[in-house]
Amino acid sequence: MRGAVPDFCIACKNAPGVELRLVTDRDNDCPGLRERKRRETRLRIEDCGTELILERGFDQVTLEEICDRAGVSRRTFFNYFDSKDQVASGTGLPALRPEDLKSFATADSGNVVRDILRFLGERIDSDPDTSLTLSPDRETSLRIKARRRIIISRTPHLMLAGMRRFDELAGAVLEAITANLTEFPERRRAPHLDAHEEATLLTAFIRQCLITAPLIHRNEESSRTESLHRAGRDLIQLAAAYADGWD
Structure with a gap:
């Protein structure tokens, strides 16, 4: 009563x-x-x-x-x-709709890939199911995070489980990047490829950042937005270091 x-x-x-x-x-x-x-x-x-x-x-x-x-x-x-x-x-990305990415198709951005990575990181950081800041018990969440790194290192195929939501969204990411490169052809970086082919490689790059960021950048105080940015920067720098001998 x-x-x-x-x-x-x-x-x-x-x-x-x-x-x-x-x-x-x-x-x-x-x-x-x-x-x-x-x-x-x-x-x-x-x-x-x-x-x-x-x-x-x-x-x-x-x-x-x-x-x-x-x-x-x-x-x-x-x-x-x-x-x-x-x-x-972990579930990886929170649930997203293809419509959430449509704005990137016409965004006059100097780096649409960086912007999409930032968008995905911010969605993870603000989602109550994946955000460390919004966790009802931060210490427990940190323990879970540490355990998952060990579990994935022992069972590598589990790395792909957290990518299922991105894979469901990959078509929308590819479409948005293709449209952006078509709208702003001066932003293309691979003139020997068409816009769709270049966007395919860039979508794969985003996916790889999502996989590697939580495994390599382990600072518990860093947001996912920050770790994705660092992973993207590191992959670009590493690829540039191996640029010789491909011609």
């Missing part, structure tokens, strides 16, 4: 490092608190899943075991993740 002593519901399981908190019926009426509870549940699944996988190896851990340790059902698990792979390696 409102105004009386509230009924309390306490989660029976809680992952180490994730704060246990009381939830009242009044809490459930507040969108902000519901969102926090959603983030905490997601974080608990990630914490339990990466802990189990790091302890025993990816192939030795079942989805059911992750659900059991996190105290969630399979149905709840799939509300947050598409697969065990995503728990192990």
Whole structure:
């Protein structure tokens, strides 16, 4: 009853490092608190899943075991993740629509590739499911991040799991860059290729930055926007250093 002593519901399981908190019926009426509870549940699944996988190896851990340790059902698990792979390696990009990239087609930019990388980094940094700043428990998120680096180094194919969302979006990225190079032909850098071919290589470059940035630039205080920028700069400088002998 409102105004009386509230009924309390306490989660029976809680992952180490994730704060246990009381939830009242009044809490459930507040969108902000519901969102926090959603983030905490997601974080608990990630914490339990990466802990189990790091302890025993990816192939030795079942989805059911992750659900059991996190105290969630399979149905709840799939509300947050598409697969065990995503728990192990992260979801990568937040969900994006092809329309989100249309503005780059006509953007009068000196470097559309840099701008798209910045856009993707800012979306990751501002997404409540992937942002370290918005995490309900920063220390737990840092532990998960560190575990994932080790897990991926031991199970390299998992690196591709976090790229699924980008791969779904790659056509829109390619289309936007092709349109931009067509609109501003003076910005082309490979005149022996047509605009679509040059855009194909640039889309592959963006994808490679997304793969390597979290593996190479590990400063926990850096935003994903910063790490993507550094990865892009490093790849360009490295490619330039190997420019001799290709003619």
